[in-house]
Amino acid sequence: MSPFFTLPLAAGLLAATSLCFAQAVVPAAPTQTTAPATTGTARIGTFKQIEGDTRMGRAGAQRAPAPGEGVNVNERVSTGKNGAATITLKDGTVLTMGPNTTMDLSQFQFDSTTQKGNFVLDLLQGSVRVVTGLLARINPELFKVNTPTSVVGVRGTDFIVEAQAAQ
Amino acid sequence: MTHPMPMRHLLTSLSLAGIALLTACAPATRVTLLPQANGRASAVEVTTGKGTQRIDQPYQVAEVGRSGDLSQDTTTADAVRERHPRLLALQPPAPERFTLEFEPGTSLLTPDSLNRLETVIRSAQSRAGGEIVVTGHTDRQGAAEANDALSLQRAQAVRSLLIERGFSAGLIDAVGRGEREPVVPTEDEVVEPRNRRAEVEVR
Numbered sequence: 470m471s472p473f474f475t476l477p478l479a480a481g482l483l484a485a486t487s488l489c490f491a492q493a494v495v496p497a498a499p500t501q502t503t504a505p506a507t508t509g510t511a512r513i514g515t516f517k518q519i520e521g522d523t524r525m526g527r528a529g530a531q532r533a534p535a536p537g538e539g540v541n542v543n544e545r546v547s548t549g550k551n552g553a554a555t556i557t558l559k560d561g562t563v564l565t566m567g568p569n570t571t572m573d574l575s576q577f578q579f580d581s582t583t584q585k586g587n588f589v590l591d592l593l594q595g596s597v598r599v600v601t602g603l604l605a606r607i608n609p610e611l612f613k614v615n616t617p618t619s620v621v622g623v624r625g626t627d628f629i630v631e632a633q634a635a636q
Numbered sequence: 637m638t639h640p641m642p643m644r645h646l647l648t649s650l651s652l653a654g655i656a657l658l659t660a661c662a663p664a665t666r667v668t669l670l671p672q673a674n675g676r677a678s679a680v681e682v683t684t685g686k687g688t689q690r691i692d693q694p695y696q697v698a699e700v701g702r703s704g705d706l707s708q709d710t711t712t713a714d715a716v717r718e719r720h721p722r723l724l725a726l727q728p729p730a731p732e733r734f735t736l737e738f739e740p741g742t743s744l745l746t747p748d749s750l751n752r753l754e755t756v757i758r759s760a761q762s763r764a765g766g767e768i769v770v771t772g773h774t775d776r777q778g779a780a781e782a783n784d785a786l787s788l789q790r791a792q793a794v795r796s797l798l799i800e801r802g803f804s805a806g807l808i809d810a811v812g813r814g815e816r817e818p819v820v821p822t823e824d825e826v827v828e829p830r831n832r833r834a835e836v837e838v839r
Contacts, residue, residue: 536765537767555727565722565727568722596720600727616665618665621680625678626680627669627670630665630667
């Protein structure tokens with residue numbers, strides 16, 4: 470191969486790599502999970518519409534959920550390239566997952582009498598639409614969506630978060 | 637016209653490098669603020685090790701690079717529809733709400749309210765993963781803690797009636813809100829029958 474070809478290509482690739490990856494931030498450590506303060510059922514939300522390839526659980530213990538099935542705190546939910554799903558949480562928050570998405574419902578506490586609590590969603594990759602419910606109205610500072618590179622906080626909202634998988 | 641060989645190689649490799657650069661620099665995180673259904677103002681704050689980007693107008697976009705750099709962009713309703721068709725299409729229908737009333741001083745529903753339970757169940761069964769949330773309320777007579785307990789009892793009474801009529805117990809929540817949400821605001825210790833009620837949300 471001619472040096473006229475290899476040299477600029479190598480230089481270009483090196484530049485691209487160093488520009489975008491070399492100083493990548495270290496992704497935040499996975500959030501510690503705390504047990505929900507409320508007693509009774511561990512269900513924190515319910516599957517609504519489910520389309521295509523949608524799974525709950527971690528690698529090795531995955532299964533396909535059905536509409537009406539509950540999700541528990543720290544549940545991992547993922548979709549494949551034809552998948553999409555909607556989950557309504559106890560406080561009325563609606564989460565809609567797009568294709569090729571993986572997310573953890575890392576923390577959720579909701580006292581339905583006082584409407585106080587907190588929520589942390591870790592979006593590992595893909596896209597999720599969040600229409601906030603009672604929690605974000607009462608405790609907006611305790612409602613967070615984490616991606617590998619950032620923390621998204623809300624002020625009473627409908628929004629979409631997209632994330633590239635951590636390198 | 638054709639470039640001499642070395643020049644052509646240079647152009648090819650530069651464009652390859654350009655593609656590599658573009659791919660590598662797609663934002664690591666992208667947050668798009670959508671308009672709220674009720675038209676109210678809202679905002680999102682995106683925070684990294686390098687700072688915070690606030691977006692507070694519909695269709696504003698906050699972007700985060702691999703290194704945590706923040707920037708702001710704007711999109712449109714059409715572009716969001718094209719980029720995220722499933723996220724827009726898959727929304728559950730708006731919740732449906734019913735108010736049930738009790739016979740004065742009891743946890744017994746009025747005959748009219750009893751008759752509405754079948755409608756509540758039909759509405760929930762028509763939805764994918766339909767749930768029922770029953771929220772009990774009291775007036776301000778009595779201690780706040782006692783009213784929390786009473787409102788939960790009322791909600792649980794309604795929940796039992798829904799289960800008796802065949803709706804799945806796991807998909808019904810009973811909530812007691814005590815005297816926090818009166819329909820008719822009053823001073824403390826005032827008897828107000830209109831505030832003794834159960835509100836049912838089907839979602």
